[in-house]
Amino acid sequence: MATKVKTPTVVELEGFLLKQNSKKTKLLKKCNKSWKKRYFKLTSKQLLYSKSKGSKMLGSLNLLEYQCFQKGEITDRFILRLYKPKHKSIFLEFDSTEQMKKWNKKIQKAISDCAREISIQKDQIQRLKEMHFVKSGWLLKKGYKGIFKSNWKRRFFVLKRNDQTLYYLKSEKYRGKATGSIDLKNIMSITETTFNDEPYGLKLALYSSKRVYQIAANSQSELESWKMTLQQFSPNIYI
Structure with missing residues (x-):
């Protein structure tokens, strides 16, 4: 739900x-x-x-x-x-x-x-670039590959600086294992958009797998903060 x-x-x-x-x-x-x-x-x-x-x-x-x-x-x-x-x-x-x-x-x-x-x-x-964990926080996530779509799920996101990977978990306790991850080196575009069932969101398009992740934040300022951070750590993105 x-x-x-x-x-x-x-x-x-x-x-x-x-x-x-x-x-x-x-x-x-x-x-x-x-x-x-x-x-x-x-x-x-x-x-x-x-x-x-x-x-x-x-x-x-x-x-x-x-x-x-x-x-x-x-x-x-x-x-x-x-x-x-x-x-x-x-x-x-x-x-x-x-x-x-x-x-x-x-x-x-x-x-x-x-x-x-x-x-x-x-x-x-x-300043956060000098830290091991760049950014973390609760967001809503929905992804799809091809015609198969998933529901919105609340996940705790952790961005690690060293491997340019965005991890998501079911709880705030990160111990090296995650529910899933998004390799930022595969992201080619980040588009701010509005979904029918959420007020704010980012669409992350992964070029290699042609998979699209949709991420919703609880405010416009939080959304913009995540967007700028992900742009900084996505080396192949077109802005």
């Missing part, structure tokens, strides 16, 4: 805004069909949006990957541009300059806090 991971998410701001995606910086008229009214929720790390309050999420933006600019040259319109290199820009339009400034302040703070947390985590990873 799958174990559910539930972590409360603090919403900093929420409400209806107009949204437009565009590879160009040119903005279309407010009445253009490319502008969509969406319900936004801003958390400490993400900007989520849906058609209405309480409806299924349509998408999310990882704020660590974006920069936020005010479109000051637009007259009588209050617009922020969220920019990510090599991706479409996201334009948000507000009803007033006060509303725009309020959202802009919170978004800028979230971007800054994310960057600061990542910097701290990188320093911690560098």
Whole structure:
């Protein structure tokens, strides 16, 4: 039986805004069909949006990957541009300059806090490289090979520095034996994704066996910490 991971998410701001995606910086008229009214929720790390309050999420933006600019040259319109290199820009339009400034302040703070947390985590990873055990902790795991899939299982993961192997156990007591292991030298890609039955997860694709492991963490920060650590110790990964 799958174990559910539930972590409360603090919403900093929420409400209806107009949204437009565009590879160009040119903005279309407010009445253009490319502008969509969406319900936004801003958390400490993400900007989520849906058609209405309480409806299924349509998408999310990882704020660590974006920069936020005010479109000051637009007259009588209050617009922020969220920019990510090599991706479409996201334009948000507000009803007033006060509303725009309020959202802009919170978004800028979230971007800054994310960057600061990542910097701290990188320093911690560098120090952990000098230790025999790099990282350990409880995660949920589901794997499949071909068409055969397994259920979510709660496992204690241990990453050893010397042999670049990620071990998983049924308990926290590691005595040289493990339930299973993942050879990080075989990992070719690590993709952050969202599963239907878990809020966060990493997909580890093993090139040699064509096997995919899915790992779910109990928070976005823990997920990002594991992702960075595994990237550091997977020598053949494409980032």
